[in-house]
Amino acid sequence: MAVDYLVIVVYLAGMLAMGWWGMRRARSKSEFLVAGRRLGPAMYSGTMAAIVLGGASTIGGVGLGYQYGLSGAWMVFTIGLGLLALSVFFSARIARLKVYTVSEMLDLRYGGRAGVISGLVMWAYTLMLAVTSTIAYATIFDVLFDMNRTLAIVLGGSIVVAYSTLGGMWSITLTDMVQFVVKTIGVLLLLLPIAVVKAGGFAEMKAQLPTEYFDPLGIGGETIFTYVLIYTFGMLIGQDIWQRVFTARGDRTARWGGTVAGTYCLVYAVAGAVIGTAAKVLYPDLASADDAFATVVKDELPIGVRGLVLAAALAAVMSTSSGALIACATVANNDIWSRLRGVVRPDGDRQHDEVKGNRVFILLMGLAVIGTAIALNDVVQALTVAYNLLVGGLLVPILGGLLWKRGTAQGALASVAVGGLAVIGLMAAYGILANEPVYYGLLASLAAYLVVSLATRPTDAVVLAAWRERLAGRAPAHDNASETVSEQVPAAQ
Numbered sequence: 001m002a003v004d005y006l007v008i009v010v011y012l013a014g015m016l017a018m019g020w021w022g023m024r025r026a027r028s029k030s031e032f033l034v035a036g037r038r039l040g041p042a043m044y045s046g047t048m049a050a051i052v053l054g055g056a057s058t059i060g061g062v063g064l065g066y067q068y069g070l071s072g073a074w075m076v077f078t079i080g081l082g083l084l085a086l087s088v089f090f091s092a093r094i095a096r097l098k099v100y101t102v103s104e105m106l107d108l109r110y111g112g113r114a115g116v117i118s119g120l121v122m123w124a125y126t127l128m129l130a131v132t133s134t135i136a137y138a139t140i141f142d143v144l145f146d147m148n149r150t151l152a153i154v155l156g157g158s159i160v161v162a163y164s165t166l167g168g169m170w171s172i173t174l175t176d177m178v179q180f181v182v183k184t185i186g187v188l189l190l191l192l193p194i195a196v197v198k199a200g201g202f203a204e205m206k207a208q209l210p211t212e213y214f215d216p217l218g219i220g221g222e223t224i225f226t227y228v229l230i231y232t233f234g235m236l237i238g239q240d241i242w243q244r245v246f247t248a249r250g251d252r253t254a255r256w257g258g259t260v261a262g263t264y265c266l267v268y269a270v271a272g273a274v275i276g277t278a279a280k281v282l283y284p285d286l287a288s289a290d291d292a293f294a295t296v297v298k299d300e301l302p303i304g305v306r307g308l309v310l311a312a313a314l315a316a317v318m319s320t321s322s323g324a325l326i327a328c329a330t331v332a333n334n335d336i337w338s339r340l341r342g343v344v345r346p347d348g349d350r351q352h353d354e355v356k357g358n359r360v361f362i363l364l365m366g367l368a369v370i371g372t373a374i375a376l377n378d379v380v381q382a383l384t385v386a387y388n389l390l391v392g393g394l395l396v397p398i399l400g401g402l403l404w405k406r407g408t409a410q411g412a413l414a415s416v417a418v419g420g421l422a423v424i425g426l427m428a429a430y431g432i433l434a435n436e437p438v439y440y441g442l443l444a445s446l447a448a449y450l451v452v453s454l455a456t457r458p459t460d461a462v463v464l465a466a467w468r469e470r471l472a473g474r475a476p477a478h479d480n481a482s483e484t485v486s487e488q489v490p491a492a493q
Contacts, residue, residue, distance in 0.1 A: 004307030005145075011182070011311045015163055015318065018174040022167020029354035032168035033100050033330055034246040043177055044257035047319075048244050049264045050176035050183070052079055052235065054320025055136030056383060058187065058313055059293045061269060065276020066292035069213025073273035078227040080265030082235025087258025090402065092251035094242060096473035102239050102398065103335040108470055109401035110409035111463045117416050119335030121393040122239045126328035127369065128386035129240065133321035134160075134373035135382070139294060140313050153373050156317070161366030164322045165359050169247060172322045179315030183268075186312025190305055191297065192271045198300050199278035208281045226435050229442070230387040237398045238390060240320075240327040251473075325369060329361040337361070381432045388432075392423035392441030396449045404453075405464060411453030419445025 026032040039047070057076045064072030099105050103119045137156030138149040147155070163171045199205050205213075212218040235241055248254035279292040282300065286292060297309050376382055396419065397412035423441035430436045 003304045004310065007304065007307030008311055008314070011314065012159055014178065015159055015175050018178070019163025019166040019171040022163070022171030022174055024167075025170045026168045026355060029100075029358070031170060032355045032358055033326070034243065035169040035173050037095075037098070037247060038249045039173065039247045039253065039257075040249060041253050041257045041260075043173060044244075044248050044253050045260040045264075046180040047173050047176040047247070048083070048241075048258055048261040049268075050180040050315070050319035051240060051244055051323035052083055052261070052265060052320075053183065053268055053316055054133050055139075055313070055317040056132065056320075057265075057268065058183070058272065058316040059136060059139060059290060061272030062276040062279065062293040062296075063289035063291075064219070065273035066280050066286070067276070067289040068219045068273075069209065069215070069277050069280075070270075070273050071216055071219035072276055073269040074219055074224050075227050075231065076269035076272060077266055078224075078231040079235060080262050080269060081228070082232035082262075083241075083258060083265055084262035085232065086236050086241065086245070087255055087262055090236065091245050091248070091254035091258050093402065093471050094245045095248045095251060095254040097470050098246075100243070100246065101331055101335050102237065102242055102394070103331065105242075106397060106401060106412060109459075109463075109467050110397075110407070110412050111460060116336060116339050117413060118394060118397070119331050119339070121389055121416060121420050123328060123331045123336060125386045125390040126239055126324050126331060127365070127372070128382050128389075129238075130321055130324035130328055130365075130369040131372045131376060132383045132386070133317050133324060134369050135376065136317045137314075139290070140310060140317065150374050154370060156314070157321070157366065157370040157373065160318055160321045160325065161363065161370070164325050165362045165366065168355075168358065168362070169243070169326060172326060173247065175322065176319045179319045182308070182315040183312045186309040186315075187275075188268070188271050191301070191309050191312075192275055194301060194305075195275045195278040195282075195296055198296075199281040205277060205281050209277065213277055213280070222435065226438070229438055230384075230391055233391050233395050234387045237394050238327075239331055240323045243327050243330065244323070321369075325366055326362060328369070329358060329365040332365055333358055333361040384432055385427070388423045388427060388438045388441065389420060392438055392445055393420035395419075395442065396445040400449055400453075406453055406458060407449065408453045408456045408459050410456040411449045411451075414452040415445045415449035418448035 028036075030036050053076070057079065061072065061076045064075055066072070094105070097105055097108065099108065101119070102122055103116075106118050134153055134157045138147075138152040141147040141152035141156065145152075163175060167174075196202065196205075200208075217224070245254055245258070248257065275296065276289075276292050279286075279296045283292070283295055286295060293313065297306055297313075301309055393416050397407070397415045400407040400415070401412065419441050422444040423437045426437035426440055427434070
């Protein structure tokens with residue numbers, strides 16, 4: 001294992017080095033939180049694919065393939081569909097808003113009344129998303145070093161917190177690009193063909209496994225529908241995803257770069273399911289389906305390759321974890337803490353002060369994430385809570401604001417409150433993993449939005465006019481007024 005250890009250590013050291021490099025570049029709020037809104041197509045596509053394909057998509061996707069066969073691809077496939085929908089239909093408009101958070105978008109659309117409540121819901125979502133990724137470190141480091149669970153979480157989490165705190169979005173962007181390359185080589189180009197060959201090829205896999213393992217709908221229609229509802233729609237509204245859209249240097253980059261990333265996700269989904277299916281042939285009696293990835297890597301790959309593939313798994317976890325962490329800190333600072341203190345001022349008034357403040361919040365949120373991850377055990381439950389809150393509480397007011405001009409601030413607030421409370425109550429009644437909470441919570445949110453919006457006065461015409469100007473990209477963004485000298489550097493490709 002010495003060679004494998006060396007690969008992992010070099011990889012981790014490289015992540016920290018890029019964090020240090022990113023610190024020198026992040027000299028303003030815009031640079032620190034959204035990489036100066038200057039990413040070109042190549043970096044935008046790579047980093048967007050990296051953040052949406054995390055530990056759940058890699059380790060969990062292979063586990064679903066082990067359990068259900070090719071139809072196990074549906075979870076990651078619906079993530080790709082969501083990213084495609086976001087990129088084609090909404091990303092250009094989102095990028096033109098030149099905001100930092102989803103709650104700021106709601107304030108622009110509805111007149112400045114939705115920030116704290118929507119921020120609390122989004123903060124809970126991003127926190128739990130970061131927690132699920134951090135828990136996954138335990139699985140990877142256990143395979144590598146037979147390490148204690150708590151120590152593994154602290155080690156992996158500390159590295160992510162360190163490079164995220166140092167350089168913000170620039171550090172995360174640079175590390176995500178490396179992680180994207182490592183995942184592509186490790187999972188698609190190495191693990192996929194090796195696993196299929198070790199299992200005897202597709203003909204042998206079909207001979208060894210039941211026919212339902214090769215049924216595209218074998219996982220069940222209701223499960224697929226739930227995945228679409230949670231993950232496809234979740235991709236449309238998550239702060240972690242929107243914050244990456246804000247990094248695009250223009251409409252075309254956001255649209256076409258996101259489309260490339262979404263297509264990559266579809267390929268990744270199928271690859272994970274095939275690897276899991278091959279693992280079922282090789283190891284038919286694993287205690288847990290989620291052990292399939294680690295078992296194949298540990299027992300079937302040659303020295304050196306094994307280290308690279310484990311680095312790929314680590315890359316998947318780190319990319320999602322860092323993206324969720326900076327999103328969580330951005331929401332906590334900009335949407336909750338600043339508003340509660342009553343010091344919300346135009347961004348241009350305090351660009352440099354905000355860098356230090358956001359660094360502090362990333363560090364604080366990182367410590368909270370590591371502590372929560374140590375206390376929790378179930379990744380699936382934490383992820384389900386995160387997406388149920390997100391979709392049930394925020395999907396309707398966000399998409400309603402983008403698509404329906406009659407929606408009002410009162411309707412948005414009612415939608416967030418009713419949907420969020422309904423989801424929490426239904427999870428308590430039916431269980432966290434039940435489908436009913438997100439189904440009925442979403443319906444309750446939609447009903448509240450429609451009824452209250454129609455029962456209240458329309459949004460002020462001045463607010464809607466300003467909103468349309470921002471959507472069209474004609475209104476100046478605050479952060480453009482005080483860019484530092486560093487932001488005169490040509491856009492990153």
